[in-house]
């Protein structure tokens with residue numbers, strides 16, 4: 001491994017930047033994610049920060065069951081995050097659609113749309129579970145943990161399916 005690649009992996013592991021995509025969430029998971037930034041959990045001291053632009057992010061954190069109106073935007077955002085990237089499903093909604101399963105406005109769960117690397121279960125998950133999920137995502141980014149196998153029907157990462 002070249003020195004530059006090693007340096008980039010260290011930076012990703014030590015300071016992953018997150019882009020949060022709300023794909024139809026009730027906002028419960030979103031509030032818990034924001035709680036991670038408050039002084040009680042203070043994830044920024046660990047180098048983890050929320051980034052407003054997907055183009056500068058390493059990790060996409062998706063909340064919500066993926067609705068018809070958010071699906072296309074989600075794929076666009078996925079294409080805008082530079083490779084390598086990791087997708088985190090935040091809460092039970094992106095994993096299973098949860099209480100929104102069966103709704104005609106829902107096209108999820110998320111793994112029908114994007115390749116999900118890390119699941120953080122809960123409705124909503126607690127901040128410590130979210131931080132553990134982000135740490136797992138950072139380990140995948142840095143190459144310290146293998147990426148799960150994804151099916152080929154998910155988006156290619158180049159901006160569309």
Ligand code: SF4
Nearest residue numbers: 026028029091093123
């Ligand atoms: S998992 Fe629960 S808290 Fe999170 S978006 Fe779904 S319903 Fe809301």
